[in-house]
Amino acid sequence: MILINLISLFLLYYLKKSRGNAAFSDQLKKLINYGMIGAGVLIVIGIAQLPPVLLFDLISFLLVGGIIFMILNFPELESQKNLAVTPLPILVVRLVSFLLETIFPTTYEYLENYIAAAGFFALIWAVTMWLNHRKEMKALEIERIISKEKERQLFLAQEKKQELERMVQERTSEILNQKNELQEALDHLRSTQEQLVQQEKLASLGQLTAGIAHEIKNPLNFINNFSELSEDFLIEMEEELDKTPDSAEKSLIQELLVDVKSNLKKIRHHGMRADSIVKSMLMHSRGEKGEVKETDLNELIREYSNLAFHGMRANKNPINVDVQLELDEKITAVKINAEDFSRVILNLAKNAFDAMRDKINMANSEYKAKLVIRTKDLKNSLLIEVEDNGPGVPEEIREKLLMPFFTTKKGTEGTGLGLSITHDIVKSHGGKLEIESEVNQFTRFKILLPKSSI
Amino acid sequence: MKIMIVDDEQDVEILFVQKFRKEIKSKQLEVEFAFSGEEALEKLGSPESPNVVYVFSDINMPGMSGLELLENIKTRFPKIEVSMISAYGDKDNYNKAIKSGAKGFFTKPVDFDSLKKEIKEILNKN
Numbered sequence: 001m002i003l004i005n006l007i008s009l010f011l012l013y014y015l016k017k018s019r020g021n022a023a024f025s026d027q028l029k030k031l032i033n034y035g036m037i038g039a040g041v042l043i044v045i046g047i048a049q050l051p052p053v054l055l056f057d058l059i060s061f062l063l064v065g066g067i068i069f070m071i072l073n074f075p076e077l078e079s080q081k082n083l084a085v086t087p088l089p090i091l092v093v094r095l096v097s098f099l100l101e102t103i104f105p106t107t108y109e110y111l112e113n114y115i116a117a118a119g120f121f122a123l124i125w126a127v128t129m130w131l132n133h134r135k136e137m138k139a140l141e142i143e144r145i146i147s148k149e150k151e152r153q154l155f156l157a158q159e160k161k162q163e164l165e166r167m168v169q170e171r172t173s174e175i176l177n178q179k180n181e182l183q184e185a186l187d188h189l190r191s192t193q194e195q196l197v198q199q200e201k202l203a204s205l206g207q208l209t210a211g212i213a214h215e216i217k218n219p220l221n222f223i224n225n226f227s228e229l230s231e232d233f234l235i236e237m238e239e240e241l242d243k244t245p246d247s248a249e250k251s252l253i254q255e256l257l258v259d260v261k262s263n264l265k266k267i268r269h270h271g272m273r274a275d276s277i278v279k280s281m282l283m284h285s286r287g288e289k290g291e292v293k294e295t296d297l298n299e300l301i302r303e304y305s306n307l308a309f310h311g312m313r314a315n316k317n318p319i320n321v322d323v324q325l326e327l328d329e330k331i332t333a334v335k336i337n338a339e340d341f342s343r344v345i346l347n348l349a350k351n352a353f354d355a356m357r358d359k360i361n362m363a364n365s366e367y368k369a370k371l372v373i374r375t376k377d378l379k380n381s382l383l384i385e386v387e388d389n390g391p392g393v394p395e396e397i398r399e400k401l402l403m404p405f406f407t408t409k410k411g412t413e414g415t416g417l418g419l420s421i422t423h424d425i426v427k428s429h430g431g432k433l434e435i436e437s438e439v440n441q442f443t444r445f446k447i448l449l450p451k452s453s454i
Numbered sequence: 455m456k457i458m459i460v461d462d463e464q465d466v467e468i469l470f471v472q473k474f475r476k477e478i479k480s481k482q483l484e485v486e487f488a489f490s491g492e493e494a495l496e497k498l499g500s501p502e503s504p505n506v507v508y509v510f511s512d513i514n515m516p517g518m519s520g521l522e523l524l525e526n527i528k529t530r531f532p533k534i535e536v537s538m539i540s541a542y543g544d545k546d547n548y549n550k551a552i553k554s555g556a557k558g559f560f561t562k563p564v565d566f567d568s569l570k571k572e573i574k575e576i577l578n579k580n
Contacts, residue, residue: 217541217562222465224563229472275563282542 002046004060004094007087009039011067015080018137024076031070038063057098064091079140086129089122213281220278224271231264277307280342294333295341297382298375301327304342305373308349319357319369326374331382335454340425345373345386347418348445352388355443359391382454384447392439401435429454455577456484460494460511460523461539473566474573482577491518495526498534506534508576510560510569513540513547521550528555537572539564 012035024032042060050056064087071077071084097115100108108115238257244250302325309323349371356369369389376383393401400406402423426433430453437443459470467487477483486506488494495518498506509527513520524536537558538551548559558572 214541218463221541221563222463222469225469225566226465228563228566229469233472271563 002043004064004091005039005042005046007090008060008064008067009036009043011064011071011083011087012036012039014083015071015077018080025074028070028074028076035063035067035070054102061091061095061098079137082129082133082136086126086133089125090119093118093122209281213278217275217278217282220271220275224268224275227264227267227271231261231268234261234264276303280339291339292335292337295336295338297331297334297336297341297384298327298329300338300342301325301345301373301375301384304345305349305371308346308353311346312350312353317357319353319360321353321356321369321371324370324372326372328375328377330377331375334382334449336429336449337425340428344422344425344447347422348386349373351418352386352390352443355390356388362391378448380451382449382451384449385444386447387442387444389442391443392441393435393437393443394439398435398437402433455482455508456486456506457508457510457573457576458486458488458494458497458506460488460491460509460515460520462489462512462515464489466512469564473570477573477577483573490515491520491523491526494523495530498527498531508535508537508573510537510539513538513542513551521547521554524551524554524556535576 012032016032016036042056042063045056046060068084068088068091071080093115097108097112097119100111100115234257238254241250241254241257305323305325309321312318312321352371353369356371359367360369372385372387374383374385374387376385397406397408402419406420423433426447426449429449431447431449434446434448435443436446459466470485470487471478474483474485478485486497488497491511494509494511498509509523511520511523518526520538520540524538527534527536535557536555537560538547538556539560539562540547541562543559543561551559560569
């Protein structure tokens with residue numbers, strides 16, 4: 001019976017050591033352990049030949065039967081089913097020989113040789129089955145390793161995929177950022193290009209202006225010179241006429257001469273006025289720097305606010321503006337760059353007109369646009385104020401107003417340079433440009449020129 | 455005494471003739487006209503030399519400019535005085551003219567009083 005118990009022990013030991021034992025349930029592990037202890041005890045009892053031998057023999061058969069039953073019925077041992085079959089013939093032969101030996105000892109003696117032969121065959125069967133089982137288990141093992149490797153690779157692939165996805169996402173957001181940046185740059189470039197085109201137009205307009213001014217200047221020179229000359233002649237005529245005897249005709253002629261003379265004076269006066277305008281047009285269009293010299297500031301403001309107003313009226317979308325000049329007549333000659341300063345007046349007036357035009361387009365009909373230009377002789381400085389009652393400047397953009405290329409005007413209407421140039425000019429005179437404004441009420445540009453620098 | 459006026463505008467002739475009517479009548483002054491720099495040089499260099507002592511020239515003229523004429527006159531006829539008359543009183547032209555040896559620089563519309571003064575000065579010198 002020791003053989004049976006050895007088989008039990010061997011089966012249990014094999015199961016315990018077999019691969020995949022990690023997946024065994026606790027119940028199964030317990031059964032295996034108890035089974036091994038039981039088999040061990042039975043082996044010891046078998047060696048000691050302790051009575052009652054028959055009972056222990058039966059228990060041994062029950063144990064091995066239980067083990068085979070266990071192998072066949074536990075789902076964890078599905079792959080080990082062949083193992084149960086391996087010792088089965090040996091057990092059957094043993095059981096038969098045991099039963100015969102116990103119940104029919106005579107028949108046993110008679111069949112002993114056959115039973116021994118059957119035992120031998122059963123052993124061969126068992127060994128064959130065992131080898132077979134080993135082979136299967138190995139194949140299973142290899143399969144398991146392969147599947148594990150596959151799993152590992154799948155996991156790696158998954159990880160790689162995730163990593164790739166993360167990288168793709170990173171790159172995508174990077175590219176998106178770059179796209180946005182590029183779009184911004186493109187927009188900037190476009191608006192710059194538009195401004196360039198606008199400047200180019202302005203430049204060609206400037207050239208045209210220069211051309212026109214030049215063409216006008218020559219005939220204007222003749223008007224001025226010939227009117228002056230004619231005046232001289234009239235004076236000579238008067239002198240000659242005085243030498244003739246008095247008569248009614250003579251006094252009539254003399255009266256007419258006075259009128260014609262005064263007319264010629266008027267022609268000359270207005271001719272000279274036109275000449276000074278043409279001259280400043282030429283200087284502007286050539287972008288001449290001008291020079292610092294004594295200038296009648298009030299006169300300059302009168303002339304250029306007038307020019308700005310009429311320029312606006314002659315352009316598209318003219319508006320009605322009440323232009324008021326409140327000039328401090330105490331101010332006489334001021335040392336400034338008249339060319340540059342005329343630009344300051346033109347720019348500020350033009351801005352005011354544009355702002356008030358916007359308000360006119362929005363506001364009700366009761367709104368009346370008004371531009372006031374003031375000069376004031378403060379003790380240590382001169383104050384020039386250009387104030388409009390337009391829409392005002394919101395506080396958040398007030399600071400940006402003087403930055404180059406900052407414009408609130410749409411598209412190509414403004415270059416964003418007007419106020420920045422104005423600021424530069426004021427600074428170059430040692431002055432300060434300040435902005436005061438209340439939304440919907442007024443905008444006031446204050447220029448302070450310290451007397452020490454003018 | 456003979457002076458020469460160089461200007462591409464033909465009306466300048468009438469203007470000057472009228473302006474200096476008295477001086478011309480009294481033969482104190484003779485005025486010669488040229489309507490381009492080339493014509494001026496030709497006249498100044500002709501054998502029946504007009505004895506011009508003073509040239510007043512415009513600067514902006516088609517062909518030879520007044521400044522080129524000035525240089526030509528100064529090299530070929532260094533005794534003749536030259537003054538420029540320009541529609542533009544800009545510094546560039548002024549500096550160039552004075553550097554090239556111009557005696558005076560007048561801006562248009564011509565201030566005849568100052569021009570007369572200038573011519574009288576020369577008349578008195580002679």
